[in-house]
Amino acid sequence: MASTSALVAQAIQSLADPRAPEFCCKYYICLLAHVEIDNASIWENPVVRDAPYASEGLQLQLGALTESMALLDVLSAFITTDRSRADMAALAHRMEHCACDRADRLVDGMHAWTWSPTAYCRDPSGFVCRTDTLEGLIAAVIADLVFNALQLHDLHQTRWPRTRRHCLAGNDEAAATMLCRWLDVYPILPPLRAISAAAASFGEPVLVPFLRSAHLPKNLVAILKGGVDALPADFEGGFNPFGVVYPITLVCIALAELCNINDGVSIAYFFREHCPLFLETLNRVIAIDGKMKWASDGHWETGIFLGGAVHAKLVLPFDERMYHARILAASRYHRTAILDVQAPYQLARNIMLALAELPPQCMDGRCSAAAAAVCSGCRRVAYCGAQCQDRDWGGPLPHKKVCKKIRALGDAAAFPVYANPKSAPPQLDVDDFRSRVHAAVPLPAVKAFNKNMIEDDRIRRVVNDTLVIRVCWIESKH
Incomplete structure (x- = not known):
């Protein structure tokens, strides 16, 4: 369709400078509604399709934008471009206050929607992002591009990304640093999913900046604690508990990926500053795990096991009043792991x-x-x-x-x-x-x-x- 090709060209041009996108958040979130969403259970576009795009009858081919590698390249560059905290704040202010030229029918078509206040997703209420804001846009871009491409990369290279490295715009360290920075500004789950996927896919080139991050351990502990705090006191699991406990599971998945540098101590020193709250929260996770009526999650076991590694490598006391027996048992295992x-x-x-x-x-x-x-x-x-x-x-x-x-x-x-x-x-x-x-x-x-x-x-x-x-x-x- 002519409208589709025109919109693609317009969007690519608007992101020619990833530091200065021409349009507002709503424009790009609407644009992402037309990128084929293979992981819809993770992030749903907040646009409610209850009307045509605009009175002029603007029509776009749903899913066609996925075929434009150039468009997805510029969106990836937008998310991974190095920005200071001041740059990010200025970007949010500019993009959350629409100054788009609505006289352009394509631009108007990207605004003529009814908006949901929050995006539907499986994330618990404390982690659902606001939609018509930069937070919602970052969640959308990361969910649709970084995570999706890393997990579901087309090996035949007929669709984006041509290689997995395109997800990070070809600069592993800068992209990893920005993922940590976005997570610090917007402590929601899509950036953490992307961090886990990138660590699993690229190894050392991204693990180094992840483990050097001053903010990633703080946010991992905060999300873990937020996930535990969000559960009701009488929570005992259920038929499909993955929504409410998903933040806990995701943090444990991220921990497993981040400890893949086998020097025996890195993951412990990563959490050194936040160790008391981390282990205290793991105590609570173990208590919840013990009450579950459904089978225990293997990822939780990994997180608890790594809690023992932190306890052992930081040579903390074997105090059963402070630490759960499962943490201490894992600590004993890790105590002499340096020998290996x-x-x-x-x-x-x-x-x-x-x-x-x-x-x-x-x-x-x-x-x-x-x-x-x-x-x-x-x-x-x-x-x-x-x-x-x-x-x-x-x-x-x-x-x-x-x-x-x-x-x-x-x-x-x-x-x-x-x-x-x-x-x-x-x-x-x-x-x-x-x-x-x-x-x-x-x-x-x-x-x-x-x-x-x-x-x-x-x-x-x-x-x-x-x-x-x-x-x-x-x-x-x-």
Whole structure:
């Protein structure tokens, strides 16, 4: 139809500069009503079709706009273009106050509709977006383009996107950053769905900016808590509970995707600032899960399991009054997971560095007094007195199991003996450390040393800190 091709050309031209779209939110939301919606259960267009487009009889071919790759490319660029918070606020003000030229029959046709106040979707009431606003437009574009294309990409490449990467306008990092920023401004579910789908599809190029985001962990916790708060006190599930519990499920899905960097600690440090509220909310999720009359959701189990990872990697106390037993059980599993993440000599090096970085205090874990006497065996740890040294020698984590190995590793790698103030340890990379110590401490002995030492909360905390993605992984990549 002539009207369809004319509208496509007009819309593409209006988004030639993604920072300055020519028309208002209503125009583009109406436009999206004619993009074929394969995921209608997730987002429905808020336009009620109770009349023709306009009195002139403007007619458009429903679904035809899906065939215009150029149109969908500019819509994708609009959503992923880098904008500051001030830019986003200015964009919302401009696009939510219609100044369109209604003398143009195509433009008028994109306005001649009856609007629903909110879009129908399966999202609970607390997460339903406003329709004729930038929030509604962002939800519509993300739902129809980013999520839909990532999940239902046409492998024959006869329809948009030609490749999955077109969904992010070819710039993974900038697009991932903007998805986090849109979620922070509009904490609704479509941006979070897109973040989960992008993490699943693209891996490292988007996981890095996601895990660096200062706002994504805050919003994940807020959505999780909002989903729990929205449930009635007597909620016990039902025949089709996916609408009301969907925010909880979606956060758990996102968590599973975000923890796909296998460094053993990133997901924990991602939540470090918001850890108390995160684990408190997971306690409530577990209580709800226990009351469900329908089968438990596997995604919830994943979220709870990751809660245990956060608890373990941040070396939080095993307090059953604060944390549910399922979180603590998962924490025990993750407690020594670092043994599987790092190579034995790499971990041994980091443990020796951790020993050198511990504060100068008694090595007995039950004492915090100042250190006074150095262990004559390993010469790398100290105690406040003979009583603590004797207790630690045969204690729950007996020093006698590691004393000789600490001495052998420290001497071979030229680590300084214990002193106050402490001397700086040698700056050895993993290969240098291995070449120096492998003759003195063979691989089986190193593995046994690691297994014993990593049980010490103080050592594990320091070692985990050295692995935190913000310091170690990202900076080494960029």
